[in-house]
Amino acid sequence: MSKTDQQRRTILKGAISASTLALVAASGLIVPQRLLAHWPTDAFNSETVEDALLSLVGQAEIASDKALNFKVGSPPSYAVNGASVPVAIESNLENIERIAVLVEKNPFPLAMSFDLTPAAILPFKSMIKIREDSQVIAIIRAEGKLYKTSRFVEVDIGGCG
Amino acid sequence: MGLVSKDRIRAKLKKGNTSVRLLLAHPMHTGRAKNKEGVLIPAEFIQDIRCWRNEEEVLTIKCGTATARNPYFSFQLVGGESNDLIEIRWVDNMGAKGLTETRVK
Known part of the structure; x- marks a missing residue:
């Protein structure tokens, strides 16, 4: 084996272990965590709406937004105090698997996600x-399809300080 | 922390379905806010809430830091009878746990 070949190997090896380490660190395995078995860390730590959605509901075509009745704020589209803004989600869809609420301008957009069983139905309020x-987005995944809708909300006092 | 805060839960039959309202007592620190001395308050927030009805798991809620302080949830369960046991368990990112339960009225 020539000397350059040997060097190349070492560099490759180094690169691989470095990227593996970075991956492990990103997935949160190095950080001491307890009881987080089912908490989707990636989705909640994503800093963009797209990343959060991708890791939470996966890729699917967005079918329609008509099936979703989504209210934010009280009165709608307005909130005096951003620290507690009411949201209400209502839909006639059947076999809903998961619902997610995202706030576009929040440092971590994903606010919450609900996994429903057939025994639980909407409306859901929180x-x-x-x-x-910011735009507030609600997404429902039902029977492999995504239903997305969003509302713009004005906030007087920000709530993530 | 003068007041001893408690989780509250109400479950009622409404038009044949069970309506559950839930108020958890939790500060939900995001890890971004500062206290009066300008020191960051470490993140402390509920991550996972599960709901059982008569030993059957019916709903899971995953929360991020953007869930409001003292989180409030309201949801419906199909059917149900009075005196059904509704049980809620939550876990936060520090590993603290809570359990609250009620009977359907």
Whole structure:
């Protein structure tokens, strides 16, 4: 084996172990975590809506947004205090597997995700934090299809401080 | 922390379905806020909430830091009878756990 070949191998090896390490670190295995077996760390730590959706609901065609009735804020589209903004999701879809709520301008957009069994039905209500005026997105995955809708919300006092 | 806070849960029959309302007592620190001395408050937030009805798991909620302080949830369960046991368990990122339960009215 020539000397350059040998060098190339060492470099390759180094590169592989470095990238593996980076991967392991990114997946959170090095950070001490307890009881997080089912918490989708990747999705919640994504900093863009696209990344969060990709790791949470996967890739699928977005079918329609008509099937989804989504309300944010009270009165709708407005919130005095971004630290607790009511959200309500209502839909006539059947066999809903998962619902996700995302706030586009939040540092980590994914706010919450619900996994429904056939025994649980909508409407679903909760409260979220919104940092600044932003689009709030609701996504439902039902029977392999995605249904997405969004609302723009104005916030007086940001809620992620 | 003068008040001892408690998780609250109500479950009621409405038009044949069970309506559950849930209020958990939790500060939900995002890890980005500072206290009065300007020191960052470490992240502490509920990550996983599970709901059982009579030993059957019916709903899982995963929360990120963007869930409001003292999280409130309201959802419906198909059918149900009065005196069904509704049980909620939650776990936060520090490993703290909570359990709260009620009977359907």
